[in-house]
Amino acid sequence: MARPQKDDADKREFTIRVRVTASEKLRIWQMAAENGYTPSDFMRLRTMAATQPLRHKPTPDRELLLNVMAELGKVGSNVNQIARALNSRDETGQLAGIDTDEINQAMQGLDALTAQVLKLLS
Numbered sequence: 001m002a003r004p005q006k007d008d009a010d011k012r013e014f015t016i017r018v019r020v021t022a023s024e025k026l027r028i029w030q031m032a033a034e035n036g037y038t039p040s041d042f043m044r045l046r047t048m049a050a051t052q053p054l055r056h057k058p059t060p061d062r063e064l065l066l067n068v069m070a071e072l073g074k075v076g077s078n079v080n081q082i083a084r085a086l087n088s089r090d091e092t093g094q095l096a097g098i099d100t101d102e103i104n105q106a107m108q109g110l111d112a113l114t115a116q117v118l119k120l121l122s
Contacts, residue, residue, distance in 0.1 A: 019022040064120050071113040
């Protein structure tokens with residue numbers, strides 16, 4: 001599902017630059033992380049006394065799921081390419097077939113995904 005479009009009034013298109021020392025920058029990043037915010041949302045919240053920011057930094061579980069989704073997308077793309085190649089025909093009208101190396105690469109991607117999930121879960 002595509003992300004909904006924002007109204008022009010809701011788009012953040014301007015940048016405000018503030019000079020800070022290295023230690024101030026580090027402290028801002030630490031305070032943001034401690035409170036579960038991105039540095040931008042933390043600064044926005046602190047300076048404007050705004051309502052809660054729209055997003056928090058992802059929890060480790062959510063980050064794991066995001067990584068899994070990314071890998072599944074890659075594997076799905078490979079499987080789609082394999083299916084397309086299997087269903088395509090060459091100049092003579094015969095099915096073109098597919099190289100077994102491509103199938104093996106897709107399976108290795110799936111194995112890598114499984115290994116990553118198991119590593120992160122342990």
